[in-house]
Amino acid sequence: xxxxxxxxxxxxxxxxEAWDEAFRRLYPAAFAAARHPLASLTPSEAEDIAIEALTxxxxxxxxxxxxxxxxxxxxxxxxxxxxxxxxxxxxxxxxGGDLTSLDAMQDDETIRFEPVEQLLTHINxxxxxxxxxxxxxxxxxxxxxxxxxxxDFLMHHLPYKELSEKYRMPIGSxxxxxxRGLNKIRAHLQTMPKxxxxxxxxxx
Amino acid sequence: xDAESFTALALRVISREATDDExxxxxxxxxxxxxxxxxxxxxxxxxxILRVTSPMTQATQAITPGLPAYRANELRTAVRQYxxxxxxxxxNPTPFGEWMPAMRWLFAxxxxxxxxxxxxxxxxxxxxxxxxxxxxxxxxxxxxxxSAADVPTARLVTFDKDAPFDQWQNQPLAWNEHAKIxxxxxxxxxxxVRRVRHGAVVTETQPLAxxxxxxxxxxxxxxxxxxx
Numbered sequence: 001x002x003x004x005x006x007x008x009x010x011x012x013x014x015x016x017e018a019w020d021e022a023f024r025r026l027y028p029a030a031f032a033a034a035r036h037p038l039a040s041l042t043p044s045e046a047e048d049i050a051i052e053a054l055t056x057x058x059x060x061x062x063x064x065x066x067x068x069x070x071x072x073x074x075x076x077x078x079x080x081x082x083x084x085x086x087x088x089x090x091x092x093x094x095x096g097g098d099l100t101s102l103d104a105m106q107d108d109e110t111i112r113f114e115p116v117e118q119l120l121t122h123i124n125x126x127x128x129x130x131x132x133x134x135x136x137x138x139x140x141x142x143x144x145x146x147x148x149x150x151x152d153f154l155m156h157h158l159p160y161k162e163l164s165e166k167y168r169m170p171i172g173s174x175x176x177x178x179x180r181g182l183n184k185i186r187a188h189l190q191t192m193p194k195x196x197x198x199x200x201x202x203x204x
Numbered sequence: 205x206d207a208e209s210f211t212a213l214a215l216r217v218i219s220r221e222a223t224d225d226e227x228x229x230x231x232x233x234x235x236x237x238x239x240x241x242x243x244x245x246x247x248x249x250x251x252x253i254l255r256v257t258s259p260m261t262q263a264t265q266a267i268t269p270g271l272p273a274y275r276a277n278e279l280r281t282a283v284r285q286y287x288x289x290x291x292x293x294x295x296n297p298t299p300f301g302e303w304m305p306a307m308r309w310l311f312a313x314x315x316x317x318x319x320x321x322x323x324x325x326x327x328x329x330x331x332x333x334x335x336x337x338x339x340x341x342x343x344x345x346x347x348x349x350x351s352a353a354d355v356p357t358a359r360l361v362t363f364d365k366d367a368p369f370d371q372w373q374n375q376p377l378a379w380n381e382h383a384k385i386x387x388x389x390x391x392x393x394x395x396x397v398r399r400v401r402h403g404a405v406v407t408e409t410q411p412l413a414x415x416x417x418x419x420x421x422x423x424x425x426x427x428x429x430x431x432x
Contacts, residue, residue, distance in 0.1 A: 014287030016280060023279050027271035032263035038256065051275050055282040075263045116256050123257070132261035135254075153219075154258040160221045175212035175221070179247075183211065186250040203252045 004067035011061045022067075023054050026074050030054055033075040037157035038116065039082035049085060053078035064125075072125030080120040087113045119202040130195055138188035142181055149174075150181040205233055214244050218251050333358040333430050335423060336372050336386040350420045355427045358385075377405055383430045385423060387412060394419070396426060 002010070002021055010018030030050035034041060041049065053074050064070055090113075139147040149167055152158045164171040189196050205213070210233060216222040217230050234241050271279075335355060339362040352360050361384075363369035373386060373395070383398035392412040400406050413422045 014283065016283055019279070019283045020276065023276070024271050028266040028268055029263050031269060032266035033260060036259045038259075047272065047275070051278060054279060058282060058286040071264060075260050079260050079263075115252075119253075119256055128257070128260055128264070131257050132264055135258060135261050151258075151262075154254045155262045156259075157255070160216070160219075175216050176208060179208065179211035179215045182215065182247065182250055182254070185254065186246065189250070189253070199253050199257075200249050203249060203256075 008061070008064070008067045008070075011067075022057075022070065026054060026057070026071055029071050030074045030078045033078035034082045036079050036082050037155075038113075039079075039086040041082055041085060045085065046082065049081045050078055053081055069125045072128045076120060076123055076125070076128060080117065083113060083117055083120060087117070115203045119199065122198070122202055127195060127198070130192060131189075134188050134192065135185065138185040141188075142184060146177055146181050149177055150185070153178055210240060210243070211247060214247050215251065218248050332381050333427055334361050334381065334384040335359070335427070336361045336363065336369060336384060338362065338369065339364050349416050350423055354420055354424050357431050358427045385426060387419060387423075394422060394426065396430075398430060 002018065007018055007021060011022055027050060030053045031046055034046035034049035034053065035043070039046075056077050057070055057074055060073055061070070064073065139150065142150065145167070149163060152163060152166065158166070160171055160174045163169070163174050167174075169177070213222070213226060213230050213233070217227055222230070230244075234244060333355075335350070335358050337350070337360065350360070361372065363372065369386075372384075377384065377397060377399060381399075383396060385397075386395050387393075388395055388409075389412070394410040394412050396408045396410065398406060398408070410422070410426070413419045
């Protein structure tokens with residue numbers, strides 16, 4: 001059984017067993033990132049993206065100080081790749097004439113993918129770790145039910161109708177509950193003004 | 205519109221859940237209360253940031269699914285392509301650590317150099333030729349007999365008694381010796397023991413020239429031939 005430090009040292013040497021172990025440990029995170037709701041790729045497409053993201057760790061291994069940084073790195077790589085793949089698919093559809101109606105053109109999400117891709121290009125492992133910590137703190141400060149509702153809305157991108165059914169709440173109350181929760185999370189995020197400013201800069 | 209109702213409406217619009225009527229209501233509200241424009245933008249930004257980053261933060265906790273077995277070889281190939289053949293990568297660190305490449309270079313270079321030096325030494329060393337003869341023969345023959353000046357590339361080894369001369373004749377060639385020659389007056393033969401290819405040693409004889417002068421020329425020719 002490798003410790004994280006031993007594993008990282010072996011990875012730097014190119015030890016194949018170490019890389020097998022690292023890929024085994026990191027694949028779930030890479031796959032979860034590739035399944036980002038914004039990209040909404042199929043499991044098969046997400047698997048390809050996850051594998052590609054894992055191979056892209058090879059040249060990065062000497063740039064990290066801890067094994068856990070590889071996890072954060074593969075998540076950002078896989079997310080970015082997944083979003084780019086979705087954008088490419090939509091562009092192909094548009095180019096192929098599949099989207100013809102005005103409504104379809106208005107719903108074309110390639111336009112709002114641009115700032116997201118830009119954000120993902122700049123977000124690093126430290127930012128992600130900090131965000132993760134802040135979100136944990138923010139969500140744990142909420143009522144468990146409200147925290148779960150927000151998780152489903154933000155992390156799984158469930159629409160109001162599904163949230164209403166899952167939580168047995170009137171659809172009119174969903175928005176109010178989400179809005180309260182979001183305001184509390186925003187208050188936590190703004191305790192890190194530098195990070196907030198950086199993230200906001202790419203999405204404005 | 206109170207603050208909570210405004211936030212709920214704004215979130216419905218931001219998350220594309222709003223009806224056309226709700227969108228129009230929001231537009232009217234933003235137009236009549238410009239301060240709410242900033243509030244709307246902040247909520248939209250929060251929503252955007254969390255919409256992108258919260259699935260990523262959740263991915264840090266993922267423990268399933270496992271790596272599909274059929275993709276493992278693909279990844280191993282990538283590792284080999286990046287790091288080179290497995291044989292060139294040590295699993296365990298060596299005591300010399302990062303000095304190993306330099307050590308390898310040094311020792312590999314020294315090894316080659318030492319081997320080359322040994323080959324050169326052997327090439328030069330095994331060119332030596334010894335000529336064995338009785339000391340009395342040298343004195344008796346006068347200026348017609350063989351002298352060191354006649355065979356400057358060979359070494360004359362003189363003997364006063366039979367036993368050591370016989371011993372010298374019978375002992376194998378030394379590692380640095382190419383050949384030895386001696387005259388067998390009893391059988392009128394010139395003995396030549398020499399190395400041939402791959403270190404094999406052969407013994408050859410030639411009929412001895414009848415005169416001292418002829419023998420001297422004969423030995424000089426043999427020595428020259430051995431040197432060449």
